[in-house]
Amino acid sequence: MSSPLYLLKTERFAPLFTVQFLGAFNDNLFKNTLAVILTFQAALWTSISAALLAPIIGAVFILPFFLFSGLAGELADKYDKAQLSRWVKLLEFLLMAVATVGFAFHLFVVLLAVVFGLGIHSTLFGPIKYSIIPQHVHENELVSANALVESGTFGAILLGTICGGILSAYPNGGIITGVAGMGIAFVGYLASRSIPTAPSLSPDMPLSYNLIALTRNTVKLAYKNKLVFLSILAISWFWLYGALLLSQFPAFVKTTLMGDESTVTVLLSLFTVGIGAGSILCERLSYHTIRPSLIVIGAIGMALSGIDFALNAQHFQAIGVLNANPSFWHILIDLTLIGIFGGLYSVPLYALMQNRSDPMFRSRIIAANNILNALVMVGGAVGMMILLKQGWSIPNIFLIVGLLTLIVAVFVSVVIRKKLRGLEERQ
Secondary structure (H helix, E strand, C coil), rough: CEEEEHHHCCCCHHHHHHHHHHHHHHHHHHHHHHHHHHHHHEEEEEEEECCHHHHHHHHHHHHHHHHHHHHHHHHHHCCCCHHHHHHHHHHHHHHHHHHHHHHCCCCCCHHHHHHHHHHHHHHHHHHHHHHHHHHHCHHHHHHHHHHHHHHHHHHHHHHHHHHHHHHCCCHHHHHHHHHHHHHHHHHHHHCCCCCCCCCCCCCCCCCCCCCHHHHHHCCCCCHHHHHHHHHHHHHHHHHHHHHHHHHHHHHHHHHCCCCCCHHHHHHHHHHHHHHHHHHHHHHHHHHCCHHHHHHHHHHHHHHHHCCCHHHHHCCCCCCCCCHHHHHHHHHHHHHHHHHHHHHHHHHHHHHHHHHHHCCHHHHHHHHHHHHHHHHHHHHHHHHHHHHCCCCCCHHHHHHHHHHHHHHHHHHHHHHHHHHHHHHHHHH
């Protein structure tokens, strides 16, 4: 069985992968540099308290997914996706140039505008990258392509986050990040010029600029295909689970593990590496077809390893050196397993969503996925804040999420599996 890495040598996939990887890296390089600088130097930049800055930045970044995903889906269905990707890369370069000025002159509002702009950048590129894949790869390569995109994206998130933390510690680290971001965006633009043309299948489709109606109609369009909509809901749970873990790593390390910043990096690294490994493992186990059984295994694995992770965290005792504590290594193994099973779970769901969507409006289906992902993540964040305010501990919240993932596993195995049984038999 050949490795999926051969796709990285093809002109029909390698440029898209490069553009996506560099874009995800740039987003996280900038956001983490900004977050760390503001955390430790908040008084020099704004009168807003440091505790509120992180959720504000997160909210500003995710807002465009609600506002512009519908329009982004229509644009990607109406115009050549390869050409659109080049315009998106030029926008990224412009944003990094503005970010450099914002860092140089301590302009907090300008940097917040860049965060919003990067949210628009991600909103626009999401439907392009996922809907262009089925146009450029064969059906039996769909799982492989998604596995590479998924693992590459999380690898880029990890590297960008780490590099942002490193650069933020340097004098003028923000300026260095802005200049580096311009260079990365330019390389991404050059790569985008090599993406093969991906002509529209709906060139005569009229565009709508009523953003509220667009958002509503985009979700309705996805809902018409029940199998695709159920897949989107299942994907949204993956992002909710991941977002809750990532957002709480710093507080979890500080209050439960009694660790430091390096411990946060270890947890982040193992979780993201786990997702990458799980994505590639999914490709190896799928034999180039969409296998619903892997979704079920992934859901059950996420749930059980997540429950074990939470229970171990509940009883964790910070005694002696952290690295010498067997419970700490137990937590690290559980966290890695959550990532691995998450990769097994999410990759076939993305492939299923792409494969079963009508090519005429596939980009709008991807846009609906982005809208619902964002909605669920925001809902999860609000729920987390409410529970924390009620006095719940972070390990207890992790346990609730793990238990709910068991319900998701039942949902996937009963509802989605039932609808896919005919497909699986044909394969």
